Each structure stands twice: as structure tokens, then as C-alpha cells.
Amino acid sequence: QKEVEQDPGPLSVPEGAIVSLNCTYSNSAFQYFMWYRQYSRKGPELLMYTYSSGNKEDGRFTAQVDKSSKYISLFIRDSQPSDSATYLCAMKGAWNNFNKFYFGSGTKLNVKP
């Protein structure tokens, strides 16, 4: 079983829709939860991160972490065609001095005008 599981999609939505992207994980020692965005033929870039459980909002983006369920989500409100990209969740934990990132496989999102 992979440490981090993510539905690869693709996910296609109309402009203005609310998008929900999700990851599950198996290691309860993960403490930092991140979302990276990757445009076609580019390297991933950090979108936002959350420490431990709870919510974090940044503009149209909201990250949620539910450690009891080992489940994290990224919500995109009022989605735009420019949000079309692959979204990867990533996690880090204390047992290895927070050195390694554990990535999900990525969900490809297409926002149609």
C-alpha cells in the first residue's frame, strides 16, 4: 500500500464550479500537509500547506486536514480556466526529521470556459 493515495482523475468542471480534491494516507506520523500545483510541462510549485489538523484558507483555495480519518482535501471556489493543472498532495513527518516529502500521484483538473 502506498503511503499517500490520490485519485488521478481527470476531473473536468465548468468555470465557476467548486472543486474538491482529496488524498488519503496511512502513516499517522505525518504532520505537514501540502498541496502542489503543476502546470503542463512544468515543475510542481507549492500552493499551500497546513500543519496538523484543521483548515487553512488562501483566497479561493481552502485546505482541510482530518487526521482522525487520515484524509486531506483542497477546495477551489469559483474555479477558473487558469486553475487547469495537476494537483499533487504531499506530506512530511517527524520520524525522519521531516526530511522526505511523500507525494500523491496527482489529480489532473480541467476547468472548461
Added chain:
Amino acid sequence: NAGVTQTPKFQVLKTGQSMTLQCAQDMNHEYMSWYRQDPGMGLRLIHYSVGAGITDQGEVPNGYNVSRSTTEDFPLRLLSAAPSQTSVYFCASSYLEATEAFFGQGTRLTVV
């Protein structure tokens, strides 16, 4: 500030050839890593380093070697290229314990 620079951007190799993918960062990051990205497989960690002279294996290390003689550089060597190594390779760097990893633009490698 160039960030993470990978060269080359594209490469075609014949089976059995060897080559080195270059990665350099100018942010004084301790942690550097190599990933390969294949459709449906996400980012898979090949090798990583937590500082000069220290390297370790990741999830898929077979067929690849690394060394870290300086903080700035972390080359990835393909010893004897195989078609299964056709992939997009990303180098990334970060401070230890950081939540943000900085990625290069990637190297698209095709082995024929």
C-alpha cells in the same frame, strides 16, 4: 536568483548508453532530491541528499547513481539506460524541515 536549474531539458539515449543529468541550486538548501514522473504514477523518489557527502536511496533507486560533493550540485547518473527509464525527471531542493520544495523544469528522457 536562478532557483533550481536542470540540464538538459530533453535527451534521447540508446539502450545501454550512460549519461548524467545535472541539477544545481543557488539557495543554499541542504536537502536535494531526484524524482521521476510517469503517467499515473506521480512523483517517485529516486535518491536524495541531506547535505554534501550524504546521499540515500529513495523508492526507485535501481539503475541510478548520485553523489553530492557540494551543497549546490546533485547530479544523477544513469549507468546503462533502459527503455523503462523513459520518463520525466525532476530535481528538487529545500531547507531541511521545510514545507516548500523548489523544483527544476524537468528533463524529458527517452530511451530507445
